[in-house]
Amino acid sequence: MDTTTTNTDPAPSSCKTSFLETCFNGINALSGVGLLSIPYALSQGGWLSLIVFMTIAVICFYTGILLQRCIDSSSHVNTYPDIGAHAFGRRGRVVVATFMYLELYLVAID
Numbered sequence: 827m828d829t830t831t832t833n834t835d836p837a838p839s840s841c842k843t844s845f846l847e848t849c850f851n852g853i854n855a856l857s858g859v860g861l862l863s864i865p866y867a868l869s870q871g872g873w874l875s876l877i878v879f880m881t882i883a884v885i886c887f888y889t890g891i892l893l894q895r896c897i898d899s900s901s902h903v904n905t906y907p908d909i910g911a912h913a914f915g916r917r918g919r920v921v922v923a924t925f926m927y928l929e930l931y932l933v934a935i936d
Contacts, residue, residue, distance in 0.1 A: 896909045910922030
């Protein structure tokens, strides 16, 4: 009696997710991590650590505004290396691209 099985059926189209479902799943995962880590961080750092959280939130918000201004300043700016080139020339593009791709590489091997 042959006990090997083969599954040659292609994946059904119902397994695909839409862009909206993907965004919802990403937000759900990120908020889940926040819901678990913020109470722990507060228990370790006390109520004064809220000042640190708010400071980081303000810095991230301001950085987002600056990035949006850089992207809107020129129609040729589409990526982070483009922003580096727009701000600091060729060296800026090389430095930003190096750090960006190095980060992606290190995350992948981690």
